[in-house]
Amino acid sequence: MSETKQLLLIRHGKATLQPQFKDFDRPLTSTGENQSRCIADWLKQSAISPDCWLVSAARRTVQTADIIRLLLGQQDTVQNVTGNLYLAEADDILASIQSAPDAASCVAVVGHNPGLSQLLMELSGKQLSSFSVAPDVMWPATLAVIQFDGQWSDLPQLPITLKYVVHGKLMAYEH
Numbered sequence: 001m002s003e004t005k006q007l008l009l010i011r012h013g014k015a016t017l018q019p020q021f022k023d024f025d026r027p028l029t030s031t032g033e034n035q036s037r038c039i040a041d042w043l044k045q046s047a048i049s050p051d052c053w054l055v056s057a058a059r060r061t062v063q064t065a066d067i068i069r070l071l072l073g074q075q076d077t078v079q080n081v082t083g084n085l086y087l088a089e090a091d092d093i094l095a096s097i098q099s100a101p102d103a104a105s106c107v108a109v110v111g112h113n114p115g116l117s118q119l120l121m122e123l124s125g126k127q128l129s130s131f132s133v134a135p136d137v138m139w140p141a142t143l144a145v146i147q148f149d150g151q152w153s154d155l156p157q158l159p160i161t162l163k164y165v166v167h168g169k170l171m172a173y174e175h
Contacts, residue, residue, distance in 0.1 A: 006163075007097065007123075007146040007155075008050060008108040009116050010039060010068070011138040015060040024086065028063045035141030036064045040071035042166050048145065049074070050108035054096050056085035058112070064141075065110040085111050090118035100152040107152065113138055120144050123155070124162040131165045142167040 013032030021027070028036065043049065049072050055065045062081060085096060093115050100107045109116070117138045121128065123146060138144065145164040148155070 003105060004147055004149050005104075005152065006048060006106040007148070007160075008043075008048070008106065009120055009138070009144040009146070010064065010108060010110045011113060011116050011140055011142045012036075012056075012058070012060040012064040012110060013039075013067075014140045024058050026058070026060050028060050028067075032060065032064070032140065033067060036067035037071060039064075039141060039143050039166065040068040042143065043068065044072060046145075046164075048106065050106045052100050052104035052107045053080055053110070054085060054100065054107060055081045055110045056088070056112060057081050057083045058086050061085075061110045061112070065108070068108075068110075085109070087112050088115045090115050090122055093119050094122075094155065098153045098155055102151050102153075104152070116142075120162075123160055127162040128165075131162070139167055 013028045013035040015026040015032055016029050017026070053065055053069065055061050082096070084092060088111060093109060093111060097107060097109060120138060124144075143164070143166040144162065146160050147163050148158045148160040150158040
């Protein structure tokens with residue numbers, strides 16, 4: 001029997017739009033920091049804690065991951081920060097997930113749109129219709145929790161269950 005895995009797709013919190021920052025270097029706003037803390041609080045209350053992080057190297061995604069990780073009590077720095085996930089398309093994000101260590105039971109991907117939204121739609125398809133959150137949008141600070149039985153390398157061929165979609169004050173639960 002395969003171990004149940006959890007995949008967390010997390011879009012970074014709200015980032016500044018101030019013109020002095022190049023896109024890659026845009027930091028979180030105070031709202032984005034608060035949004036990231038809300039995701040961490042939700043994960044903590046749900047007893048979900050990633051044991052593998054895949055994080056875009058952009059400043060706002062690293063900040064989001066660090067806020068969440070530290071509030072979950074994870075003191076080690078995120079090891080898998082990569083430029084390959086910066087504005088990555090769904091296929092590139094999926095390839096990173098497929099290369100996650102099989103020993104990892106919960107992988108968190110912290111990245112950007114439109115790639116995260118595309119991947120969520122490809123993996124969960126019609127399951128999104130049972131959630132009140134717009135199915136084609138992962139707004140800043142959106143978390144999607146996906147469960148499946150199998151190995152990371154077998155995605156997307158395995159049946160998955162979209163368990164939760166969380167965004168700010170909006171929370172949609174499995175029916």
